[in-house]
Amino acid sequence: MHLAWDIAALQLALAMLLDVVIGEYPNFMHPVVWIGKTVKAVLLLAPSSRWWAQFLFGIVMVAIVGTMTGGATFCIMYSAKNSYLGEIVIGAVLLKASFALCELGRAAFRVVRPLQEHDLGRAREALRSLCSRDPADFEAKQLLEATVESLAENASDSFVAPVFYFVLFGVPGAMVYRAINTMDSMIGYRGKYEALGKAAARLDDVVNWIPARLAAGLLLFVGWMCGYSLADGWRIMRRDGAKTPSPNGGRPMAAMAGLLGVRLEKKDVYVLGDPVNELTTDTVRSAWKLVVGMGMAMLTLAFAFCALGYCSWFSHD
Numbered sequence: 001m002h003l004a005w006d007i008a009a010l011q012l013a014l015a016m017l018l019d020v021v022i023g024e025y026p027n028f029m030h031p032v033v034w035i036g037k038t039v040k041a042v043l044l045l046a047p048s049s050r051w052w053a054q055f056l057f058g059i060v061m062v063a064i065v066g067t068m069t070g071g072a073t074f075c076i077m078y079s080a081k082n083s084y085l086g087e088i089v090i091g092a093v094l095l096k097a098s099f100a101l102c103e104l105g106r107a108a109f110r111v112v113r114p115l116q117e118h119d120l121g122r123a124r125e126a127l128r129s130l131c132s133r134d135p136a137d138f139e140a141k142q143l144l145e146a147t148v149e150s151l152a153e154n155a156s157d158s159f160v161a162p163v164f165y166f167v168l169f170g171v172p173g174a175m176v177y178r179a180i181n182t183m184d185s186m187i188g189y190r191g192k193y194e195a196l197g198k199a200a201a202r203l204d205d206v207v208n209w210i211p212a213r214l215a216a217g218l219l220l221f222v223g224w225m226c227g228y229s230l231a232d233g234w235r236i237m238r239r240d241g242a243k244t245p246s247p248n249g250g251r252p253m254a255a256m257a258g259l260l261g262v263r264l265e266k267k268d269v270y271v272l273g274d275p276v277n278e279l280t281t282d283t284v285r286s287a288w289k290l291v292v293g294m295g296m297a298m299l300t301l302a303f304a305f306c307a308l309g310y311c312s313w314f315s316h317d
């Protein structure tokens with residue numbers, strides 16, 4: 001009989017190896033791309049008017065896409081349950097699709113390198129793959145601010161949260177989380193899809209509530225271990241963490257701002273931190289090192305949880 005906890009640990013280890021070695025999958029084989037195409041297909045059936053009709057359709061769409069994602073993942077994993085190696089490999093391949101830690105760093109440095117060469121045009125274009133803002137008029141300082149903010153916020157969405165839900169609910173849990181987050185990123189904003197995306201946006205807020213605060217806590221811990229001021233990080237997180245429109249994204253961003261001693265601003269939306277230190281490309285490097293440390297801390301927690309589950313299984317056997 002296979003022990004679920006040892007399989008989970010091996011799935012996570014292999015998924016992390018895939019993230020480091022391969023990075024993002026090609027679009028044609030990426031489950032998140034398939035989720036996005038499913039959302040677009042369902043949107044073709046959405047009512048074109050009436051707020052309440054669109055809102056109710058949005059609830060149904062979230063239920064359909066989430067159920068399809070979880071159900072398909074569960075069926076795939078169930079079909080592999082009689083093969084120890086198959087369950088590990090298939091689970092790892094799917095789990096990897098739910099997170100992207102190394103690609104986050106690559107995206108950040110695609111902004112940094114042009115800035116070092118004083119090429120604002122390339123840096124602005126590169127920022128589009130890191131966040132949803134329009135960087136057409138951004139100067140170097142704004143590009144650096146957006147990059148540091150995105151590293152902190154996406155570290156939670158793109159790594160801590162999927163791993164958190166994997167530990168709780170296995171590979172289907174991680175994939176359902178990714179489906180919710182994908183729907184939020186596609187339609188969970190004001191404008192054309194505001195009513196349709198309301199359910200996705202609110203559900204995304206709920207599922208990210210714990211992971212975002214866990215990410216902020218891990219950032220503070222890693223920052224303290226690396227010699228940054230824990231007191232400053234904690235103070236800024238407490239003071240500014242709730243200033244963003246999202247109830248979650250501000251926590252890791254404010255923690256990062258406090259640790260690095262920088263001011264992060266999204267014009268007319270929020271200001272986080274104090275301008276103790278100047279924002280430079282080295283600031284992005286420091287932010288990335290903190291994110292990597294946070295990722296390693298999250299993996300350590302996940303493996304520890306798997307080890308506890310493994311030991312508990314034996315104690316009750």
